[in-house]
Amino acid sequence: MQQTKQILVIGNGMVGHHFVDQLRAKDPLAQITVLCGEAQLAYDRVHLSGYFSGTSAEQLALTTEEAYQAANIQYHLNCWVEQINREQQLVLTSQGGSFYYDELVLATGSYAFVPPIPGNDQPHCLVYRTLQDLDAIAQSAALSKVGVVIGGGLLGLEAANALKQLGLHTHVVEFAPQLMAVQLDQGGGQMLSQKITELGVQVHTGKATQAIVAGAECRYQLQFADGESLETDLVLFSAGIRPYDQLARSCGLAVGERGGIVVNDQCQTSDPHIYAIGECALWQQKIFGLVAPGYQMARVVVSQLTGGELSFTGADMSTKLKLLGVEVGSIGDAHARTPGALSYVFTDPRAQVYKKMVVSSDGKRLLGAVLVGDTSNYDSLLHYALNDMLLPKQPEQLILPAASGAPLAALTLPNNATICSCHNVAKGDIVAAMDSGCCDLASIKSCTKASTGCGGCTALLKSVVDDELKSRGVEVKNHLCEHFAYSRQELLHLVQVGGIKTFAELLSRHGQGLGCDICKPTVGSILASSWNDYVLKKPHVGLQDTNDTFLANMQKDGSYSVVPRIAGGEITAEKLLVIGQVALDFNLYTKITGGQRIDLFGARLEQLPAIWQRLVDAGFETGHAYGKSLRTVKSCVGSTWCRYGVQDSVGQAIAIENRYKGLRAPHKIKMAVSGCTRECAEAQSKDIGIIATENGWNLYVCGNGGMRPRHADLFATDLDTDTLIRYIDRILMLYIRTADRLQRTSVWMEKLDGGLDYLRKVIIDDELGIAAELENQMAALVNTYACEWKATLENPQALKRFRQFVNSPDADENIVFVEERSQIRPATAEEKRQWLQQIPIIQLSTSELPVKALAEEN
Amino acid sequence: MAWTDICAFEDLVENSGICALLNGQQVAVFLLELQGEPQIYAVGNYDPVGGANVLSRGILGSVGEQIVVASPLYKQHFDLTTGQCLEQPEVVIPVYGVKLQQGRLWLNAEQQNQQASAA
Numbered sequence: 001m002q003q004t005k006q007i008l009v010i011g012n013g014m015v016g017h018h019f020v021d022q023l024r025a026k027d028p029l030a031q032i033t034v035l036c037g038e039a040q041l042a043y044d045r046v047h048l049s050g051y052f053s054g055t056s057a058e059q060l061a062l063t064t065e066e067a068y069q070a071a072n073i074q075y076h077l078n079c080w081v082e083q084i085n086r087e088q089q090l091v092l093t094s095q096g097g098s099f100y101y102d103e104l105v106l107a108t109g110s111y112a113f114v115p116p117i118p119g120n121d122q123p124h125c126l127v128y129r130t131l132q133d134l135d136a137i138a139q140s141a142a143l144s145k146v147g148v149v150i151g152g153g154l155l156g157l158e159a160a161n162a163l164k165q166l167g168l169h170t171h172v173v174e175f176a177p178q179l180m181a182v183q184l185d186q187g188g189g190q191m192l193s194q195k196i197t198e199l200g201v202q203v204h205t206g207k208a209t210q211a212i213v214a215g216a217e218c219r220y221q222l223q224f225a226d227g228e229s230l231e232t233d234l235v236l237f238s239a240g241i242r243p244y245d246q247l248a249r250s251c252g253l254a255v256g257e258r259g260g261i262v263v264n265d266q267c268q269t270s271d272p273h274i275y276a277i278g279e280c281a282l283w284q285q286k287i288f289g290l291v292a293p294g295y296q297m298a299r300v301v302v303s304q305l306t307g308g309e310l311s312f313t314g315a316d317m318s319t320k321l322k323l324l325g326v327e328v329g330s331i332g333d334a335h336a337r338t339p340g341a342l343s344y345v346f347t348d349p350r351a352q353v354y355k356k357m358v359v360s361s362d363g364k365r366l367l368g369a370v371l372v373g374d375t376s377n378y379d380s381l382l383h384y385a386l387n388d389m390l391l392p393k394q395p396e397q398l399i400l401p402a403a404s405g406a407p408l409a410a411l412t413l414p415n416n417a418t419i420c421s422c423h424n425v426a427k428g429d430i431v432a433a434m435d436s437g438c439c440d441l442a443s444i445k446s447c448t449k450a451s452t453g454c455g456g457c458t459a460l461l462k463s464v465v466d467d468e469l470k471s472r473g474v475e476v477k478n479h480l481c482e483h484f485a486y487s488r489q490e491l492l493h494l495v496q497v498g499g500i501k502t503f504a505e506l507l508s509r510h511g512q513g514l515g516c517d518i519c520k521p522t523v524g525s526i527l528a529s530s531w532n533d534y535v536l537k538k539p540h541v542g543l544q545d546t547n548d549t550f551l552a553n554m555q556k557d558g559s560y561s562v563v564p565r566i567a568g569g570e571i572t573a574e575k576l577l578v579i580g581q582v583a584l585d586f587n588l589y590t591k592i593t594g595g596q597r598i599d600l601f602g603a604r605l606e607q608l609p610a611i612w613q614r615l616v617d618a619g620f621e622t623g624h625a626y627g628k629s630l631r632t633v634k635s636c637v638g639s640t641w642c643r644y645g646v647q648d649s650v651g652q653a654i655a656i657e658n659r660y661k662g663l664r665a666p667h668k669i670k671m672a673v674s675g676c677t678r679e680c681a682e683a684q685s686k687d688i689g690i691i692a693t694e695n696g697w698n699l700y701v702c703g704n705g706g707m708r709p710r711h712a713d714l715f716a717t718d719l720d721t722d723t724l725i726r727y728i729d730r731i732l733m734l735y736i737r738t739a740d741r742l743q744r745t746s747v748w749m750e751k752l753d754g755g756l757d758y759l760r761k762v763i764i765d766d767e768l769g770i771a772a773e774l775e776n777q778m779a780a781l782v783n784t785y786a787c788e789w790k791a792t793l794e795n796p797q798a799l800k801r802f803r804q805f806v807n808s809p810d811a812d813e814n815i816v817f818v819e820e821r822s823q824i825r826p827a828t829a830e831e832k833r834q835w836l837q838q839i840p841i842i843q844l845s846t847s848e849l850p851v852k853a854l855a856e857e858n
Numbered sequence: 859m860a861w862t863d864i865c866a867f868e869d870l871v872e873n874s875g876i877c878a879l880l881n882g883q884q885v886a887v888f889l890l891e892l893q894g895e896p897q898i899y900a901v902g903n904y905d906p907v908g909g910a911n912v913l914s915r916g917i918l919g920s921v922g923e924q925i926v927v928a929s930p931l932y933k934q935h936f937d938l939t940t941g942q943c944l945e946q947p948e949v950v951i952p953v954y955g956v957k958l959q960q961g962r963l964w965l966n967a968e969q970q971n972q973q974a975s976a977a
C-alpha cells in the first residue's frame with residue numbers, strides 16, 4: 001500500500017479547523033494530526049462576545065472531539081509547539097513530545113498586543129481573545145465597578161460593549177483622534193463617538209496612556225501624556241493583534257518586518273513543505289484579520305495538497321457590523337486615497353446618520369464607502385464595488401434616503417458575484433443549488449454552506465433566493481426532484497385521484513428516470529398515507545429509507561436502535577422488566593428519550609427480529625421512531641395524581657397516541673397533553689398540544705422544539721373530547737395532503753396563505769367543504785392500523801432481509817462496542833484499529849443468539 | 859478469474875440490495891429492473907464517508923444517466939458502474955464482476971470497475 005502523507009497542523013483556531021474539515025472532506029484517507037494550543041477544539045471566535053450574553057462554550061464550539069474521532073483526525077489539546085526542526089521534519093512541544101510531518105501547516109493565528117506601558121502586567125489588566133480571557137474578564141468584572149478599554153478599533157468597541165453588558169461603567173481610550181481609524185473617515189468616526197457616548201460609554205480620543213498606577217477611588221489610575229488621568233478597576237487592552245510567528249522566526253522561515261509569516265500565492269512559506277494560513281500569514285505585506293480570507297487560504301492549501309490549483313488572490317476587507325447597537329459599515333477605499341477620487345457625503349444630524357461614498361474620478365465606479373447609523377445600503381454598495389459595476393448616472397442616489405427603498409436588485413448581479421465570502425459561494429452556486437431542487441433558504445444554506453460562517457451575508461442571500469424564485473415562477477420551485485416535475489402535494493393528488501398503488505406505476509405515468517432517495521421515500525409515505533398498505537409489501541420495499549425497511553433507526557456505525565411504543569409514557573412494572581431483560585440479554589445500551597419512552601441501542605441487523613419477537617410477545621408494539629409519522633404523545637400525570645390537575649391528561653394522551661400511531665406524514669409529528677395550565681408536558685412546543693381546562697381542552701397547533709423552536713398557536717378553547725379529536729383528525733389530514741416533503745407543521749403553518757385564520761376557517765367553519773372527507777380518510781387509516789413489527793415477524797419473506805450476509809451467518813465485524821459508564825457504546829475509529837491489532841477490548845459475540853427464522857434459511 | 863457462487867437469484871430483492879461475503883470482503887448486491895430487464899450490480903458495502911458497512915441498505919435511483927445508490931448514513935450517491943461518489947469524486951468504492959448461471963449469482967473477487975449485466 002502506498003504510504004499516505006502525514007499532515008501536521010499547528011493551531012486549531014477557526015482557520016486551522018476549517019482547513020482540517022475541508023481536507024478531510026476532500027481526502028478521506030489523509031493522515032491528519034492537529035496540535036491545539038488551547039484547552040478545547042476550535043470555537044467561533046467571531047461570535048466570542050456572545051459568551052457574555054448567554055451563548056455557552058458548547059454552542060460556540062465549531063466541532064466536537066467525537067466529530068474529530070469519527071473523522072479519524074488525531075488531535076492533542078493543550079499542546080503548545082515550541083520548535084520546528086526543518087531538517088528532520090519534526091516539531092517539538094513544550095511537554096517534550098515530537099511529531100513528524102511530511103507537510104506542515106501553521107495556523108497559529110495571533111495574540112492580543114499589550115502596549116509596553118508601565119504597570120500593564122497587573123492582575124486586572126486583561127485582553128480579549130480567547131474563551132479563557134473571557135472567563136478572566138467575567139471574574140474581574142464581578143469585583144469591579146469601572147472598566148476601561150484601551151484601543152478604539154473594531155475589537156475595542158466590541159470589548160466595550162461586553163464590559164457594559166457586565167454592568168461596568170465603561171470608557172474607551174483611543175490614541176488616534178477618532179474611533180475606528182482604520183475603517184472610518186473623520187466624519188464617520190465623529191458620528192460614531194457621539195452615538196456611543198449617548199449610549200453611556202465614555203469616549204476619550206487623542207489620549208496616549210503612559211502608566212497604570214494605583215488609583216485613589218478605583219483600583220488603578222491611567223495617566224495620560226497630556227497630564228490628565230482616569231480611574232478604573234479593570235483595564236482591557238485591545239490595541240491590535242500580533243501574529244504568532246515566533247515558531248517560524250526561530251526556524252529560519254521568512255517573516256515580515258512587522259511580523260507575519262511570509263507566504264506566496266499558494267500559501268507556502270519559504271520552506272515548500274510548510275504552509276501558513278489565517279491570521280499568522282503575511283501575503284503581499286498584508287495580514288488579514290478576518291475569517292473569510294483565512295478560510296480562503298485554508299481552501300488554497302487543501303487544494304495544493306490534493307493536486308488542485310487554487311491560489312490565494314487577496315481578499316476584500318469590507319466590514320459591516322453592529323457595535324454597541326450602532327450600525328457601522330466600511331467598504332474599500334473609505335479614506336478616498338485613490339488619486340482623483342471623489343466623495344459624496346450625506347449626514348442627517350437628527351437621526352445621527354453619516355454616509356459617504358467614494359467614486360472614481362469619472363464617476364463610473366464605486367471605490368469605497370463609510371456608513372454609520374444606517375447600513376441598509378451596505379449590500380448594494382458592496383456589490384457595486386466588488387463586481388466593478390457601472391454606477392447609475394446620479395450615484396448619490398445610492399446613499400440618499402429616497403433611494404433606501406430601492407434595494408439592490410440581486411438579479412442584476414453576475415453569476416460569479418460572491419455572495420458569501422466565508423464559504424466562497426458565488427451567486428452561480430446558489431442558482432445551481434436551486435436548479436437541483438433546493439427551494440428554501442434552509443436547504444440552500446445546508447447545501448452550499450452560504451451564510452453559515454459569520455452570518456454577514458444572510459440578507460443578501462435571502463434576496464438572491466427570493467428574486468431567483470420569483471423569476472422562476474411559483475410552479476417551478478417545489479418540484480420534488482429530477483424525476484418528478486410535481487410538488488409533494490401534487491403527487492399526492494395524482495396518487496389519490498388516479499388510484500395509483502405503486503411507485504412504478506406513478507413513475508411510468510408521471511415521472512422519468514429511476515427515482516432517487518428523495519422521491520422514493522416521499523412516494524412511499526404518500527402511498528402509506530393514502531392506502532395504508534404494509535410498508536414492506538414487495539412493491540414498496542425499495543422505496544423506504546433503511547430505517548423504514550428495517551423498522552429501526554440506523555446509528556452511525558450501521559447498528560440499529562429499537563423503540564417500543566409506550567403510549568403517553570405510561571408503562572407497567574412488568575413491561576419495564578421486559579425491556580430491561582431484553583436489553584440485558586442482547587447487551588443493548590438503554591436511554592430514556594425526550595418523548596417519555598426507552599430507546600435500546602446497539603442492535604445488529606440480524607438481532608432485530610429476535611428482539612422484537614420478545615417485545616411483541618410481551619405485548620409491545622412498534623414505536624415508529626424510525627418513520628416520518630406520529631412519534632409520541634407526551635403527558636404529565638394529570639388530575640389522577642396531581643393536586644393541580646383538572647383533567648385526566650394521561651388517559652387522553654394514551655387515547656390520542658393509539659388513534660394516530662403509525663400515521664405516515666410528510667415529517668415526524670409530536671404531541672403532548674398537559675393536565676392543567678401549568679403545562680408540565682410542554683404541549684406548546686409540539687405539533688399538536690392539548691392543555692386541560694376546567695371546561696374541557698385547549699388545542700394548540702404547529703409548535704416545534706428542536707433546532708427551529710416555534711411556540712404553538714392557540715387554535716380553539718374549551719373543546720369536549722369529541723370535537724377535539726375531530727379537529728385533530730382534520731388538521732393532520734390537511735397537513736398530510738398539503739405539506740411539502742420534510743416540512744414540519746410549524747413551517748407548514750408559516751407558509752400557509754392566510755395562516756391561523758385560514759386554518760380555522762377550513763377546520764372549524766369548513767369553508768372548503770372538505771371536513772367530512774378529511775375525517776373519513778383519517779377513519780380509514782385508523783381502522784387499518786397494524787403493528788409493522790408484528791406483521792414482519794409473521795412474514796418469512798420479509799424476515800429474510802434481516803441478516804448481514806446472504807451467504808454467511810457472520811456478523812459485521814466493523815460493529816464493535818466498548819464499555820462506558822457500565823453500558824456499551826460504539827468503538828471509535830482509533831479503538832477499532834487497536835482491536836484489529838489484537839489488543840483485547842470487549843467484543844460482543846452475536847453467534848450466541850441465532851435468529852429462529854434465519855437458522856431455517858441456511 | 860476467481861468466481862464465487864454466492865446465492866440463488868431469488869435471494870436478491872428487486873429494486874433493493876443485499877449484502878454478500880466474498881473472501882472476507884463485504885459486497886453490496888443490487889437488483890434493478892431496467893426496461894423490463896433485470897440488471898445486477900455489485901459494489902463494496904463499506905461507505906468510506908460514513909465509515910460503516912451499510913451501502914446495501916441504501917436507496918437505488920438515477921441521477922441523470924447515472925445509476926446510483928444513496929448511502930443511508932449521509933446520503934452521498936455512488937455510481938454503481940464506476941464506484942465513484944458523485945458528491946466527492948475522489949472517493950471511489952470497489953465494483954465487482956457479476957454473472958448469473960443456472961439461477962445462481964456468482965461474484966468475481968477481482969475488482970473491476972465496470973458493469974456486469976444479467977444476460
Ligand SMILES: Cc1cc2nc3c(=O)[nH]c(=O)nc-3n(C[C@H](O)[C@H](O)[C@H](O)COP(=O)(O)OP(=O)(O)OC[C@H]3O[C@@H](n4cnc5c(N)ncnc54)[C@H](O)[C@@H]3O)c2cc1C
Nearest residue numbers: 011013014015016037045080081108109278279289290291
Ligand atoms: C472578539 C473578536 C471578534 C471578532 N469578530 C470578527 C468578525 O466579526 N468578523 C471576522 O471576520 N473576524 C472577526 N474576528 C477575527 C477572527 O476571529 C480571526 O480572524 C480568526 O479567528 C483567525 O483564525 P486563525 O485560525 O487564523 O487564528 P486563531 O483563531 O487565533 O487560532 C489560532 C490558534 O492557534 C493556537 N496556537 C498558536 N500558536 C500555537 C503553538 N505554538 N502551538 C499550538 N497552538 C498554537 C492558538 O492558541 C489558537 O487557538 C474577531 C476576533 C475576536 C477576538
Ligand code: SF4
Nearest residue numbers: 636642645675676680
Ligand atoms: S400540568 Fe398541571 S396537572 Fe399536569 S402535572 Fe403539571 S400541574 Fe399537574
Ligand code: FES
Nearest residue numbers: 420422453454455
Ligand atoms: S459571508 Fe460570512 S457567512 Fe457568508
